[in-house]
Amino acid sequence: MSRPVRVLLLCDRLDIAGGVERFVCMLANHLAGEGLDVAVGSVATPRSAVRYPLAPAVRVLAGTAALPQDESRSRVGRAWQLLRTQWHIGRALSRLIRDDQPDVVLLNGLTTACSVLLFSGRFAPRMVCCDHNHFAARSRLWQRLRERLYPRVAAVVSLTQADAPRFRAINPRTEVIYNCSALQAGAPALPAQPIVLAVGRHVAQKGFDLLLRAWVDVVRRVPDACLRVVGDGPLRAGHEALAVQLGVAGSVEWLAPTLAIEGLYREAAVFVLPSRYEGMPLALLEAQALGVPAVAFDCPTGPAEILSDDTGRLVAAGDVPALAAALVELLASPPLRASMGRAAIERSRAVFSPDEHARRWTALLREVGVKQAYGPAVAA
Incomplete structure (x- = not known):
């Protein structure tokens, strides 16, 4: 292989303190340490606003327009605003994919994944999807879109054994990779205060x-x-x-x-x-x-x-x-x-070993990326 595998990790935003945002930054740092060419991307978060630490080798990609603000209080208005926001997200993140031309893309979150796939379906064979929530957490609309779109992607990751069979029914290439904690201790602190x-x-x-x-x-x-x-x-x-x-x-x-x-x-x-x-x-x-x-x-x-x-x-x-x-x-x-x-x-x-978590994510993304960059024979 003449160059490192190019990996792009995508989510809506990276400027808030949330589990998905922390996961993306942690995984990006590990992949960069493994020698992959890694970028994280969001709709409009510049490097200076990313909430969690990133290694210098990790590139930060961002669009230029912030997400639309929800100003409606009616049910119909909120639904319309949600669709408008997801259209904006899908278009912005798809532009990042087209511009960066990664070998493998990790889409984080069901609504994000479906929004991007609707705009960038031709890149589906190099995409991996992880919903980060339980299978039925979103409305039936998003579940139906998942049924239509997820069969096209390279792989799906379920965070739990409980949901794995339902994801596997949509895409047979489903792997269970548990989350893990970056924080570790040798013994409990056992504080006395309640x-x-x-x-x-x-x-x-x-x-x-x-x-x-x-x-x-x-x-x-x-x-x-x-x-x-x-x-x-x-x-x-x-x-x-x-x-x-x-x-x-x-x-x-x-x-x-x-x-x-x-x-x-x-x-x-x-x-x-x-x-x-x-x-x-x-x-x-x-x-x-x-x-x-x-x-x-x-x-x-x-x-x-x-x-x-x-x-x-x-x-x-x-x-x-x-x-x-x-x-x-x-x-x-x-x-x-x-x-x-x-x-x-x-x-x-x-x-919930951090080493096993990192090993499995690295192996999956490297396999999909190598297959796209160099062909199935090299990936095997």
Whole structure:
């Protein structure tokens, strides 16, 4: 081979603190270290605004026009705005593909992938799709588009075993590659203070409204408990107002996203994931890798494959009283938290190895890229 394989990793934007954005930057850095020619691309994020660190060797591609702003409050208006936004995304990211001419493209997110494929279907044989959420997270429109478009791509990655059969029915070349945590610890910190940590964007998916309703019961039973919520997003002001309405504002801390998140995990007695739905949540993986016992809703995919009975508690999806009871149980028992913390680190190393995660992504993208650049015989 006369040149490195050219890889382009695409998502809508790279200037926000989210799991997909963090994944893209982490993977880009690893691939560049493996000698591939790597670029990350978004609609309008310049290098100076990328939220997570990037190696100097990683190129940053961006369009020039920001995403349209949602100004409509009607249901029809919001639907039209969504379609307009996705048309804008598809056109902008497709232009990056045409200009950069990569050997392999990783499309992150169902709506992003479908929008790009509608504009750049001729590049489908060099594309890999990863939805980053559970199979049925989006509306039927997007699921139907996936059924039509994903059979054309080189490969699909499912983040969970639970969803793999449904992806495989659309595209037989489906691989399961678990997410992993870039944060690691040799032993749990075991803090004594009853601090509960939640991390995520302030959007409906993350269920912070449900957590606040559960927190009413938690502070009634553990009066010195503190809830720290780390994240930004459109619903933050509403969540702060809800905490006031419920009478728990004095026990809740609202923190902005930070690159120094490891310290917050290490200060937490318990991690909580109250999401309505997930793919393979990075925040829960990080908590486990750092030895923080966790409580999570058993939403359609993700938490059930991460947690075990000896590393945390799964409660029925949306069951607010059960979420509160599980938090109280862990806060009330330092010995239980210590046992769970040690088991969490062991499970993280055994099942969610960063080395295995990086090896499998590198192998898949290199295989597709080599096949496009040099032909099937060289890839084999």
